[in-house]
Amino acid sequence: MAGLYEIWQRAEVSRRLDVLSGFIAMCVAGDDDARRRLAQLVADADAALSASPPDLSVASEHLDELVWWADTEWADHPYRPVEARPDEADRQTRDYAKDLRHAALPVRVRDRMVGIELSLEVGFLALCRQPGLDCRTRQDIFYVAGRAAMALDLGHLEAAEREIRRMEQVGSVEQRESHCG
Incomplete structure (x- = not known):
C-alpha cells in the first residue's frame, strides 16, 4: 500500500x-x-x-x-x-x-472504518449536546474527537477506537461531576 x-x-x-x-x-x-x-x-x-x-x-x-x-x-x-x-x-x-x-484499503477494513466514523460522529454530537458542559470539557471533547478523526485518516483503526473511548470518558466524567456538585 x-x-x-x-x-x-x-x-x-x-x-x-x-x-x-x-x-x-x-x-x-x-x-x-x-x-x-x-x-x-x-x-x-x-x-x-x-x-x-x-x-x-x-x-x-x-x-x-x-x-x-x-x-x-x-x-x-x-x-x-x-x-x-x-x-x-x-x-x-x-x-x-x-x-x-x-480506495487502497480492503473492503472489510473500509466497512470497519465506516462503523468507527459513525460511532465517532454520533458520540461527539451526543457529548456536545450535554447540558452544562464547561468550556474546558467541551475543548477536551473537540480535541480528542480530532485525534480520533486524524487516526482514522491515517488508517489506525485501533487508535481511533481508543480515542473515541477517551472522548466518552471525558464526557462521562463531566456528567458525573455535574450531578455530584
Missing part, C-alpha cells in the same frame, strides 16, 4: 489539477484545439498519478504547464482560481487524500 506521504503528494497534485483544469475547460469551451490540448495534459497527468508507483514529477510537470497556460492566457480573468490559503489547501488536500487512502 502506498505510504501516507506519497498519498498526500498525489492528493495535492490531483486537487490542483482538478481546480485548474476545470477553469481552463470553461475558458476554452469553443476552441477545439485548446480542448484537445487540455484533455491530453489532464490525461497524461492522470496516467502519471495512476502509475504504480505514481510518477509525481511527470504529473507536476503537466500541472506546471496548466499553471503557465492559465497565467499567460487568463491571468486577469475574474474567475481565475487563486491558490488557496495554506489551511484551506490542506483541508482540501486532506479530502482528496482520504479518498485515495480509502
